Amino acid sequence: MIFDQIVFGFNIHAWITIFTLIGIFVVMARSSRVPVEVVFLGALTILLVTGVVTEEEGMAGFGSEPVVIHAAYFVIIAGLLHTGVLYWLSKNVLGDPKNYNNALLRLMVPTSIMAALLNSMNVVAMFIDVVKIWSRKLNIAPSKLLLPLSYAATLGGMCTLLGNSSSLVIAGLYMNKTGHSLNVFEPLIPGFILTVVGVLMVILLQRFIPSRESAEQSFETTSDYTVELLVPTDNPAVGETVYDAGLYNVKGGSLVEIVHFDREIIMPVPKDEWILGGDRLIYAGQINEILELKRTHGLAAADHHVWSINDIDTKRRMRTAYVTFGSDLIGQSMANCDFEEKNNVALIAVARQGHRVKGQPREILIEAGDTLLLECPPKGEEQFERDNRRSLTFFDSHFVPQLGSKTITSAIIFLMMFVISIFHFMPLMATTMLTAGLMLIFGCCRMTGVTKYIEWDLLLVLGVTVVFSAAITKTGIADSIASDILLLCGNNPYIVMCVMCILASFVSEFVSDVGASAIFFPIMYQQAEMLGCNPMPFVMSLMLCVTFSFASPVGSSTHMLIYGPGSFRFTDFARLGICVHIVLLIITLFIINIIYPLY
Numbered sequence: 001m002i003f004d005q006i007v008f009g010f011n012i013h014a015w016i017t018i019f020t021l022i023g024i025f026v027v028m029a030r031s032s033r034v035p036v037e038v039v040f041l042g043a044l045t046i047l048l049v050t051g052v053v054t055e056e057e058g059m060a061g062f063g064s065e066p067v068v069i070h071a072a073y074f075v076i077i078a079g080l081l082h083t084g085v086l087y088w089l090s091k092n093v094l095g096d097p098k099n100y101n102n103a104l105l106r107l108m109v110p111t112s113i114m115a116a117l118l119n120s121m122n123v124v125a126m127f128i129d130v131v132k133i134w135s136r137k138l139n140i141a142p143s144k145l146l147l148p149l150s151y152a153a154t155l156g157g158m159c160t161l162l163g164n165s166s167s168l169v170i171a172g173l174y175m176n177k178t179g180h181s182l183n184v185f186e187p188l189i190p191g192f193i194l195t196v197v198g199v200l201m202v203i204l205l206q207r208f209i210p211s212r213e214s215a216e217q218s219f220e221t222t223s224d225y226t227v228e229l230l231v232p233t234d235n236p237a238v239g240e241t242v243y244d245a246g247l248y249n250v251k252g253g254s255l256v257e258i259v260h261f262d263r264e265i266i267m268p269v270p271k272d273e274w275i276l277g278g279d280r281l282i283y284a285g286q287i288n289e290i291l292e293l294k295r296t297h298g299l300a301a302a303d304h305h306v307w308s309i310n311d312i313d314t315k316r317r318m319r320t321a322y323v324t325f326g327s328d329l330i331g332q333s334m335a336n337c338d339f340e341e342k343n344n345v346a347l348i349a350v351a352r353q354g355h356r357v358k359g360q361p362r363e364i365l366i367e368a369g370d371t372l373l374l375e376c377p378p379k380g381e382e383q384f385e386r387d388n389r390r391s392l393t394f395f396d397s398h399f400v401p402q403l404g405s406k407t408i409t410s411a412i413i414f415l416m417m418f419v420i421s422i423f424h425f426m427p428l429m430a431t432t433m434l435t436a437g438l439m440l441i442f443g444c445c446r447m448t449g450v451t452k453y454i455e456w457d458l459l460l461v462l463g464v465t466v467v468f469s470a471a472i473t474k475t476g477i478a479d480s481i482a483s484d485i486l487l488l489c490g491n492n493p494y495i496v497m498c499v500m501c502i503l504a505s506f507v508s509e510f511v512s513d514v515g516a517s518a519i520f521f522p523i524m525y526q527q528a529e530m531l532g533c534n535p536m537p538f539v540m541s542l543m544l545c546v547t548f549s550f551a552s553p554v555g556s557s558t559h560m561l562i563y564g565p566g567s568f569r570f571t572d573f574a575r576l577g578i579c580v581h582i583v584l585l586i587i588t589l590f591i592i593n594i595i596y597p598l599y
Helices: 012-031 036-049 055-063 065-082 083-090 100-118 120-138 142-158 163-176 187-206 215-220 339-343 381-387 406-424 427-439 456-474 475-487 493-508 513-531 535-545 556-563 573-596
Strands: 226-229 252-257 280-285 317-323 348-351 373-377 393-396
Touching: 012 036, 012 456, 012 475, 036 055, 036 456, 055 065, 065 083, 065 163, 065 406, 065 427, 065 456, 083 120, 100 120, 100 187, 120 142, 120 556, 142 187, 142 556, 142 573, 163 456, 163 513, 163 535, 187 573, 252 348, 280 348, 280 573, 348 475, 373 493, 406 427, 406 535, 427 535, 456 475, 456 513, 475 513, 493 513, 493 535, 493 573, 513 535, 535 573
Parallel strands: none
Antiparallel strands: 226 280, 252 280, 317 373, 317 393, 348 373
């Protein structure tokens, strides 16, 4: 058969797998618009259509240990959130810093500890608002604290299998190979040492942390975001539509809202909305240019400005949102999509890298990391966030849970999970599923609403990575690459481990740590077997090295979260990140071989 023909040592199925992996690298490294889950789902489709993996093998990944544990853990986090455990922690753990150095310690130490228990992404999302408040109080740029926050969460996440998604992937693949499950605290000792070294490096090298003006500060220093003009009753535009009257899209801005004389609010404004005498037309954009409408269209200045960022009434509310990587808004303008109409919101202003973008807001092409100032109705905000969680990230939520008996209950259930894991009474997957079940049984979170807290896109990526790992083994890629590297390295296990860890950590800077784990695990495990070595030092070194995504925002999920709020540039992460990456890589290779003997 054609698929059995060998070309340069690989059959056709192997080459399909290789080119698919290369395609993933290229798309993820060059495009911020394509969602990660879409890239991985497309790759899985190629493997299925070409017969590289069977339907059974393709579906097996979604029922694997990493996927099930993550799904259960999302339910656990929902219980901790609803009962106020996370709120209590964010309010009481960090304290009140007096200066920048004190803020770094108060931020990084608790963050790293909590990231080991709650997953690094959850901790970063929880503390971003706190960091923004601290930056205002200390009069420093939010980026000076947000980058240490992300680093601390990534470092702390190395200490347990639950801290980073890649650790769970590797633990699941190890169990598939050996039939033995790893203890949740298996990486604790090397992870703790790396965390201490990493935190100290950030504090000592703080001058390399970039200072970027906050996008929100650029909004706050602008006196007006909107201008309100009144339509006199004898104006010729009365009785016409806003589009026909030339008042819809105007020079320097756009019409975001109409307040009719009877207090009815029209937002967003359709092109065919009729103009009535006494209407208040609210525009967003370049205020000086918009004010020309008073002369050209016979409008009058309103007797008072309806609203600004610090003057919000009960009928509307301004919120900031950050455009995520992979958002379907990237490359579009609000004028060319139905986002405002579909969500009943209006775009007021756009900030990029700490500065407000000049021009008509609705005509600005949106980029990843942009900060959007949106006018939203006070009702339905939770639904709005849920519907657009893949496009925008909000950090100005004011949800304050009620602390009570269920707070203690959920905390006890959560601690019980770690006690069971420490003594290995049952496998980690069973432990997390039991904990999630208890959260639901004791009413710590509602069964009807718990699914909204599950990151389905992450579960999809995890499932596909497991399938890819199996494909790399099945097609002989792992065996062939492992053999070639052994020939180049002279069968020296220390050199082999160093080379593979350097490659894995480099790839993880441009591809997610989860993807790098799936690619390199079968190769490194195969090398350990060929060398007759204990596979644990290879497995543990890989588990740690793929999380060293310090120099690029693309490979780290926590860097993605802070990219918009910190108004970062892509190269900002390299200044400190390259140094941290190299030092931790050297320490990892040294420590692992002390803790886990090769023979």
